[in-house]
Amino acid sequence: MGAVNIWNAMEVAEGASDGQTSGIPSSHLTIDHSLSIPEMKPRLVELCKDLFKKWPNLDASHLSVETVSGGITNLLLKVSIREDSSKTVDLMVRLYGPNTEYVINRERELQAIPYLSAAGFGAKLLGVFGNGMVQSFIHACTLTPSDMRKPKLAAEIAKQLHKFHQVEIPGGKEPQLWHDIFKFFQKASNLEFDDSEKQRKFKTISFEEVHNEVNELKELTSHLNAPVVYAHNDLLSGNLMLNEEEGKLYFIDFEYGSYNYRGFDIGNHFNEYAGYECDYSLYPTKDEQYHFFRHYLEPERPYEVSEKDLEALYVETSTYMLTSHLYWALWALIQAKMSPIEFDYLGYFFLRFNEYKNQKERYCSLAKAYLWGSKK
Incomplete structure (x- = not known):
């Protein structure tokens, strides 16, 4: 499922193309950066249920997680949600590295993303949470x-x-x-x-x-x-x-x-x-x-x-x-x-x-x- 289709499927951030972030779903939940992937999985289930109300019955059996990049600032995770036998939604979950607020202005970043996205840059911002964000998944190398x-x-x-x-x-x-x-x-x-x-x-x-x-x-x-x-x-x-x-x-x-x-x-x-x-x-x-x-x-x-x-x-x-x-x-x-x-x-x-x-x-x-x- 392509990035634009995911964005439409989520039915979020109606004003994002105009640079408005008020419509972006948000959650106070956090995910510990140091957890193993199996330990993160139930927390990611809760996060997706909290952010995206379309999946109230989501459980771990419907979700797979893999590390995309450890990077040297953040942890990037590909989260695939199987809605039924023929439909899977791929999301990118970015966990901010601990203490990165010392070197990164997150408010500035979140303000810019919708404008950059509207101009055709990067992934769509689908949701924000306590220590990260969820974006559409870009199928590219x-x-x-x-x-x-x-x-x-x-x-x-x-x-x-x-x-x-x-x-x-x-x-x-x-x-x-x-x-x-x-x-x-x-x-x-x-x-x-x-x-x-x-x-x-x-x-x-x-x-x-x-x-x-x-x-x-x-x-x-x-x-x-x-x-x-x-x-x-x-x-x-x-x-x-x-x-x-x-x-x-x-x-x-x-x-x-x-x-x-x-x-x-x-x-x-x-x-x-x-x-x-x-x-x-x-x-x-x-x-x-x-x-x-x-x-x-x-x-x-x-x-x-x-x-x-x-x-x-x-x-x-x-x-x-x-x-x-x-x-x-x-x-x-x-x-x-x-x-x-x-x-x-x-x-x-x-x-x-x-x-x-x-x-x-x-x-x-x-x-x-x-x-x-x-x-x-």
């Missing part, structure tokens, strides 16, 4: 980092990102990048770890150095006059899905979405070519970036984009790519303290911050040369 650099897919991602950046979300339109980075910095710099080895590694970080780098980069990027758009801010391969039969690409998971600088969204996406292993030898070449820029700037006439416009976006993206490293480095420190997910967040901080330092001189010099030359 998640991309890998190597998929993103395939010319045909890169062009389609660029076209979709151009469209994504046109979506208008009500409310303030101030870019959130520096607000979020300074918020992360404040939280990260005051952490203490119970684990002595983690605390030892944490103590090797010079937060004075990090703070100076943040201020220096904030000053430099302020001269670029980058357009402010509604940005995804986390366009990694795991948030891109492809249905090859339909030839349809999906953007999913908008929890980090906000108004932000265009160059940050693109530069952050390019950083994700490296994957979680942070193999930055996979960062796209200038030719690969120009291929992306052409399809982003002029989706219908990519080869009519001028060299001047390509160069300007290259400088903008390259500079904001550096800010992406600082953003996720600080984010990782907070996750190292707060998240129960098995992932070396502390090591991830050092990978991102060290790559920032490796690339800083090259791309800051590029930006300064471009800005100085443009004022001649």
Whole structure:
């Protein structure tokens, strides 16, 4: 059963296409992120009965559950409900990672989802509950980092990102990048770890150095006059899905979405070519970036984009790519303290911050040369 049909079947959120969330079913129930799937199953039954009144007699025999992704922030579950011998409804249940409110603005996310959905992005929001949300299930395969650099897919991602950046979300339109980075910095710099080895590694970080780098980069990027758009801010391969039969690409998971600088969204996406292993030898070449820029700037006439416009976006993206490293480095420190997910967040901080330092001189010099030359 396709995503749109599921949405209609639920008969919820009549105003969602107009960006209204008041019609979305809600429940106060929560599901413990640490439970095994068999232990979660009866709780998921109760959740579905509470949210969707059409299944008052639902029991565990009608429901199957499988993990879609553990991720490094949330737990995603595919919940299949057998209504009768010929009809099954597939739902996506997203359990927020514990303590993710330290790094994610859930109110901002829930406000944006209906507008993005109405514009053709992501899954439909079907319900919200104490520590997660229920969405329509997208029948597609998640991309890998190597998929993103395939010319045909890169062009389609660029076209979709151009469209994504046109979506208008009500409310303030101030870019959130520096607000979020300074918020992360404040939280990260005051952490203490119970684990002595983690605390030892944490103590090797010079937060004075990090703070100076943040201020220096904030000053430099302020001269670029980058357009402010509604940005995804986390366009990694795991948030891109492809249905090859339909030839349809999906953007999913908008929890980090906000108004932000265009160059940050693109530069952050390019950083994700490296994957979680942070193999930055996979960062796209200038030719690969120009291929992306052409399809982003002029989706219908990519080869009519001028060299001047390509160069300007290259400088903008390259500079904001550096800010992406600082953003996720600080984010990782907070996750190292707060998240129960098995992932070396502390090591991830050092990978991102060290790559920032490796690339800083090259791309800051590029930006300064471009800005100085443009004022001649």
